[in-house]
Amino acid sequence: MSFKVKSLSRWWEKIKAKFAVLHAQDFLGVDDYDKIAETVIKAHCNGILNACVLNDYIPKERISEALKAFKKRGLRMVIMVVSFMGTAAAKSLRITLPNYYVAEDIEGHKAEWPNPLTGEPAHMMWCPVRPERRSKLLEMCRSLAELGVDGIMLDYIRYGGSQFCYCEYCREKMAEEGIAVEGLTLRDTINPRNPIRRKITLWRSQNITSIVKEIISEVKRVNSDVAVGAYTVNHSYPESNLFALGQDFEEFSKILDFIMPGSYYSELWGSTWPGVVAEYMKSLSKKAKIWIGLASYRLRTAQMLKLNIYEAFSHGADGVIEFGGSPEGVKSHDRPHHWRALSEAYQFIEGIESLLSFERIKPFVAPYSIRTVKKRGIEEGLPYTDNYREVLQTFMGMGVPVAAGDPQEAYSGIILTGLEALTEEEALEISGTVEERGLGLLAFYQSGLYVLTEKGEVKERNVLNKVLGDGYGSPPSISPKLKALDPSHPILQSIKMLKMEELALRSLTLANIKSSTSKVLVTSETPIFTLITVNTPGKGRTVHFAWPLTEDKNYLKEPFRRLYRASMEWAAPKPYAYIKSEHSLDLTVRKKGKTIFMLVTNIMKGSTLYNPRPVRNVKIYLNVPYRDVESAETCREAEVKFEPSREGTDLSLSVIDDVEGIIVKLK
Numbered sequence: 327m328s329f330k331v332k333s334l335s336r337w338w339e340k341i342k343a344k345f346a347v348l349h350a351q352d353f354l355g356v357d358d359y360d361k362i363a364e365t366v367i368k369a370h371c372n373g374i375l376n377a378c379v380l381n382d383y384i385p386k387e388r389i390s391e392a393l394k395a396f397k398k399r400g401l402r403m404v405i406m407v408v409s410f411m412g413t414a415a416a417k418s419l420r421i422t423l424p425n426y427y428v429a430e431d432i433e434g435h436k437a438e439w440p441n442p443l444t445g446e447p448a449h450m451m452w453c454p455v456r457p458e459r460r461s462k463l464l465e466m467c468r469s470l471a472e473l474g475v476d477g478i479m480l481d482y483i484r485y486g487g488s489q490f491c492y493c494e495y496c497r498e499k500m501a502e503e504g505i506a507v508e509g510l511t512l513r514d515t516i517n518p519r520n521p522i523r524r525k526i527t528l529w530r531s532q533n534i535t536s537i538v539k540e541i542i543s544e545v546k547r548v549n550s551d552v553a554v555g556a557y558t559v560n561h562s563y564p565e566s567n568l569f570a571l572g573q574d575f576e577e578f579s580k581i582l583d584f585i586m587p588g589s590y591y592s593e594l595w596g597s598t599w600p601g602v603v604a605e606y607m608k609s610l611s612k613k614a615k616i617w618i619g620l621a622s623y624r625l626r627t628a629q630m631l632k633l634n635i636y637e638a639f640s641h642g643a644d645g646v647i648e649f650g651g652s653p654e655g656v657k658s659h660d661r662p663h664h665w666r667a668l669s670e671a672y673q674f675i676e677g678i679e680s681l682l683s684f685e686r687i688k689p690f691v692a693p694y695s696i697r698t699v700k701k702r703g704i705e706e707g708l709p710y711t712d713n714y715r716e717v718l719q720t721f722m723g724m725g726v727p728v729a730a731g732d733p734q735e736a737y738s739g740i741i742l743t744g745l746e747a748l749t750e751e752e753a754l755e756i757s758g759t760v761e762e763r764g765l766g767l768l769a770f771y772q773s774g775l776y777v778l779t780e781k782g783e784v785k786e787r788n789v790l791n792k793v794l795g796d797g798y799g800s801p802p803s804i805s806p807k808l809k810a811l812d813p814s815h816p817i818l819q820s821i822k823m824l825k826m827e828e829l830a831l832r833s834l835t836l837a838n839i840k841s842s843t844s845k846v847l848v849t850s851e852t853p854i855f856t857l858i859t860v861n862t863p864g865k866g867r868t869v870h871f872a873w874p875l876t877e878d879k880n881y882l883k884e885p886f887r888r889l890y891r892a893s894m895e896w897a898a899p900k901p902y903a904y905i906k907s908e909h910s911l912d913l914t915v916r917k918k919g920k921t922i923f924m925l926v927t928n929i930m931k932g933s934t935l936y937n938p939r940p941v942r943n944v945k946i947y948l949n950v951p952y953r954d955v956e957s958a959e960t961c962r963e964a965e966v967k968f969e970p971s972r973e974g975t976d977l978s979l980s981v982i983d984d985v986e987g988i989i990v991k992l993k
């Protein structure tokens with residue numbers, strides 16, 4: 327007798343995806359798929375994203391042949407399907423351009439972009455509502471599932487921009503839903519505050535979510551082991567994706583098996599950017615695995631690619647898909663150093679995979695709110711996620727381990743960006759964490775000032791007044807001159823050598839905070855505005871800064887860095903772990919039983935040709951008594967020593983080049 331045992335968890339739930347990409351021109355030119363599969367294995371990849379489906383074209387025979395070579399070696403092959411974008415340039419690959427209806431704005435301008443040399447349309451976005459392209463997509467995905475692919479990733483599963491689509495068909499459909507577009511101007515159609523456009527935002531996202539749903543049920547009907555995922559343009563944040571492109575990440579995450587958030591602009595935003603994306607995407611995802619999309623062809627150095635890969639996995643990504651370095655043996659293998667970097671980074675990740683599966687310890691939590699994205703982010707046009715990124719990157723850059731999550735998950739403290747609208751429940755949870763559990767709270771700008779009601783409305787109400795000890799007045803409009811009221815406070819000691827003017831707060835937006843029970847640390851002279859307050863509610867401590875953390879003013883700059891660092895040390899006097907030496911290193915912590923795993927990644931920022939310098943004599947504080955530490959060892963070449971420090975232990979590392987893992991065994 328034989329039993330057919332069906333595994334409860336699917337392949338994409340069991341692996342950490344370490345994928346490379348085969349572009350259409352590469353895939354269509356390969357003579358020997360066995361050789362490509364071997365090259366991919368040697369680079370420590372466990373799968374390939376095959377970007378070979380453009381327009382209406384599916385190279386069926388080639389896909390079958392490649393699948394044989396890949397499956398034989400246990401490699402996964404996910405096919406990328408370009409959904410609503412047509413490419414005229416694919417002519418060079420003998421792929422014809424089909425004639426679907428091109429989307430149009432309210433003035434009748436078509437969603438097409440010309441080739442600058444010929445003036446002919448090079449690519450266009452088809453109307454995602456009309457049935458012709460939608461049914462073709464279903465048919466294409468069905469036939470891919472029948473071919474036996476491991477997964478399908480929907481690319482361009484979206485609108486071409488906030489101004490589309492107002493074709494006759496879409497207008498009729500909107501009229502059926504009671505959405506009156508008559509009288510709307512082009513300006514109105516790109517204005518998130520316009521009340522009719524708000525209805526259209528929801529309607530548009532429903533059109534996109536519904537085609538994704540249809541594709542999923544069609545594919546799963548053929549074979550439930552085929553993963554279905556989508557590409558989301560994360561370098562433009564969830565706010566603009568939902569408003570401009572019609573992609574609702576939260577809805578996507580409920581139905582898809584994986585989402586690949588593209589996190590491309592890491593030279594602009596620094597190497598920690600994919601880590602930030604992993605944090606907030608994991609935090610909003612209901613079910614979908616998060617596979618971070620990287621594009622090393624946009625990077626000048628291969629080193630940045632490695633750091634990006636470490637950051638993504640370090641911050642909880644379920645996988646990485648890399649679009650830049652192509653495998654040896656294909657046409658576009660013009661960046662062999664990027665392929666080597668990918669291989670080295672994937673090899674390191676492979677080596678620590680079991681350690682990465684330990685439970686994440688979150689010393690500091692900065693809660694991410696998808697509800698704030700949908701209300702304040704889109705309707706009020708606030709740069710909520712952008713600000714969230716800056717807060718996370720600032721603390722990551724100081725070696726303060728910060729993660730997205732629930733306040734209750736925090737071990738040492740909570741950080742609020744000051745733009746979020748909290749629910750009453752969230753505010754209570756934060757207050758309780760501070761007052762009863764004794765955690766620290768670092769609050770910026772208008773923290774706790776906006777509340778999200780049960781009806782889903784944003785109201786002004788000071789829900790953190792008790793813990794912050796602050797009220798709010800009308801926002802000040804005059805540039806303040808600074809004055810320290812208690813220069814001997816430990817927080818101000820950190821910057822005492824500098825003139826207060828060096829805080830350079832003049833051009834910052836300030837919240838007009840007014841102390842009720844808190845102690846004022848810094849004010850302006852004339853007119854008098856409060857800039858920093860501290861409070862000691864219950865067992866906890868809080869610090870409130872009147873300004874939002876913005877990159878141009880204080881991203882990792884002195885004296886802000888010292889100020890935030892000292893505030894963290896004062897508010898959370900026993901942090902679980904942090905980088906104690908003055909290095910720009912990102913630290914994450916995991917634990918299983920009596921083993922603590924810390925991953926330290928070097929940081930790089932800007933479009934520099936220089937790699938980050940290896941850092942020496944790194945000191946990490948761990949809040950575990952020295953007598954409880956059995957041993958400490960590193961994953962790579964650094965020497966590690968440990969010695970008692972306060973109530974905990976200091977770990978000293980000789981050198982960190984790009985990444986290092988530290989395994990601490992407890993007695």
Ligand SMILES: [Zn+2]
Pocket residue numbers: 429430453454455456491492493494495496
């Ligand atoms: Zn349309």
